[in-house]
Amino acid sequence: MTKGKLLIVDDNKSILSALEILLQDDFEEVKAIASPNQLPSLIENGAYDLVLLDMNFSAGVNTGNEGLYWLSRIQELRPDMEVVLFTAYGDVELAVKALKKGASDFVLKPWDNEKLRTTLRNVYKLQQSKKEIKQLKRRESALKSEMSKEKHFIIARSPQMLKILNLVRRVARTDANVLITGDNGTGKELIARELHRHSKRAEEIIVNVDMGAISETLFESELFGHKKGSFTDAREDRTGKIENATGGTLFLDEIGNLPVHLQPKLLAALQNRTVTPIGSNKPVPVDIRLVCATNQNLEEMVADGTFREDLLYRINTIHIEIPPLRERKEDVVAIAEYFLKIYCNKYRKGCYKISDAGLSKLASYQWPGNVRELQHTIEKAVILSDKNELTPDDFFFKPVMHSTGDVFDGTIEEMEQKMISKVLQKSSSNLSAAADQLGITRQTLYNKMKKYNL
Numbered sequence: 001m002t003k004g005k006l007l008i009v010d011d012n013k014s015i016l017s018a019l020e021i022l023l024q025d026d027f028e029e030v031k032a033i034a035s036p037n038q039l040p041s042l043i044e045n046g047a048y049d050l051v052l053l054d055m056n057f058s059a060g061v062n063t064g065n066e067g068l069y070w071l072s073r074i075q076e077l078r079p080d081m082e083v084v085l086f087t088a089y090g091d092v093e094l095a096v097k098a099l100k101k102g103a104s105d106f107v108l109k110p111w112d113n114e115k116l117r118t119t120l121r122n123v124y125k126l127q128q129s130k131k132e133i134k135q136l137k138r139r140e141s142a143l144k145s146e147m148s149k150e151k152h153f154i155i156a157r158s159p160q161m162l163k164i165l166n167l168v169r170r171v172a173r174t175d176a177n178v179l180i181t182g183d184n185g186t187g188k189e190l191i192a193r194e195l196h197r198h199s200k201r202a203e204e205i206i207v208n209v210d211m212g213a214i215s216e217t218l219f220e221s222e223l224f225g226h227k228k229g230s231f232t233d234a235r236e237d238r239t240g241k242i243e244n245a246t247g248g249t250l251f252l253d254e255i256g257n258l259p260v261h262l263q264p265k266l267l268a269a270l271q272n273r274t275v276t277p278i279g280s281n282k283p284v285p286v287d288i289r290l291v292c293a294t295n296q297n298l299e300e301m302v303a304d305g306t307f308r309e310d311l312l313y314r315i316n317t318i319h320i321e322i323p324p325l326r327e328r329k330e331d332v333v334a335i336a337e338y339f340l341k342i343y344c345n346k347y348r349k350g351c352y353k354i355s356d357a358g359l360s361k362l363a364s365y366q367w368p369g370n371v372r373e374l375q376h377t378i379e380k381a382v383i384l385s386d387k388n389e390l391t392p393d394d395f396f397f398k399p400v401m402h403s404t405g406d407v408f409d410g411t412i413e414e415m416e417q418k419m420i421s422k423v424l425q426k427s428s429s430n431l432s433a434a435a436d437q438l439g440i441t442r443q444t445l446y447n448k449m450k451k452y453n454l
């Protein structure tokens with residue numbers, strides 16, 4: 001445990017010097033100030049952990065009211081700060097009043113050196129335990145939300161996927177940063193979870209940050225956290241996702257969406273293994289394994305100046321590229337049969353088989369939405385069919401746009417763009433309905449609309 005930083009506020013200069021000497025070995029830093037007016041600027045940035053605060057400052061005033069006033073100011077600015085009150089005129093009534101208002105403890109002057117040291121050390125220890133409990137609670141809720149998610153196994157039959165799984169197992173146990181690329185729905189998140197599951201951190205949490213779903217203004221706070229009052233909506237201290245992932249894995253999905261101005265801050269956090277929340281100047285140590293994913297071409301983004309080259313080198317120590325589903329036909333059949341079992345079970349249907357003709361229809365389709373689209377196709381077929389065998393008529397694919405009568409009249413990207421604008425038109429720009437029809441998530445649709453300027 002670190003020793004903590006103590007701030008002493010007392011208008012008697014000889015008391016300040018005596019305390020500075022007495023307490024210097026007990027704390028990492030001891031700062032003594034004679035006027036409480038300096039308090040706000042000193043504590044606001046999170047630089048101190050606890051305050052030893054005199055109760056009376058103006059000469060001749062000894063009601064303790066000033067101490068109580070400054071106690072509430074400290075609580076307003078730094079709710080996590082521990083305050084021990086110090087007074088020569090201490091009486092039980094004032095002590096009780098201060099404790100009721102949230103002071104951590106109370107010491108009477110003239111003080112007993114050992115008693116004062118023990119009180120301050122205990123208060124600091126208690127503060128650290130409170131922080132640990134908070135951290136544990138956050139982990140517990142993150143673990144609970146992980147456990148409530150539907151778990152899917154990775155089905156792999158194609159040589160490309162078997163090679164990827166082999167690589168995943170080999171790099172999982174190292175702490176190397178991994179970048180996973182591939183089109184939407186190819187299984188990037190699943191691979192990230194597999195890396196975590198086989199890592200030394202498997203018992204700890206994996207914190208998933210969907211960078212495609214965070215609004216521009218909240219990025220910094222979401223990743224790095226903030227101190228209360230550091231911006232208009234910051235009503236409470238908040239721990240960022242990077243700090244939350246400490247001990248475990250941080251999965252930054254859609255890393256290409258990280259705004260350029262925040263890229264140096266992420267890079268510095270990765271290099272220094274610390275994060276500094278907004279409104280604080282106190283770096284917090286973090287210990288994470290980083291896995292990033294994107295469907296964007298980060299090299300092109302580097303060339304365009306929208307992604308920093310040094311950050312790219314930092315995050316892609318190991319690069320895993322997942323091929324689109326149409327290039328791994330062996331997986332189509334295996335994954336279709338896997339989801340068939342899952343959905344027959346879920347919807348309590350008797351169907352148990354896909355006919356040969358059905359399988360070849362699935363195998364010859366292009367799967368623009370990759371595994372996610374295949375999953376939805378099987379789910380729909382299971383829901384709608386009353387037979388024990390699924391045949392070609394049970395599989396409905398997205399309508400292909402026939403602009404010139406020829407299905408393949410452009411690059412895949414051009415066709416994708418046409419398909420999206422057509423579906424958007426048809427759905428009167430209802431994003432949820434359009435995403436559903438395209439078999440992609442709303443966020444993916446949004447990203448693609450941005451990409452194609454739709």
Ligand SMILES: Nc1ncnc2c1ncn2[C@@H]1O[C@H](COP(=O)(O)OP(=O)(O)OP(=O)(O)O)[C@@H](O)[C@H]1O
Nearest residue numbers: 152153154155183184185186187188189190371372
């Ligand atoms: N090899 C696989 N075996 C079984 N299920 C898979 C496989 N690959 C992907 N899936 C399933 O397909 C769906 C999409 O996968 P996932 O979310 O990992 O893709 P993604 O590439 O991260 O997508 P996006 O780019 O849209 O975020 C999930 O339900 C996942 O469980």
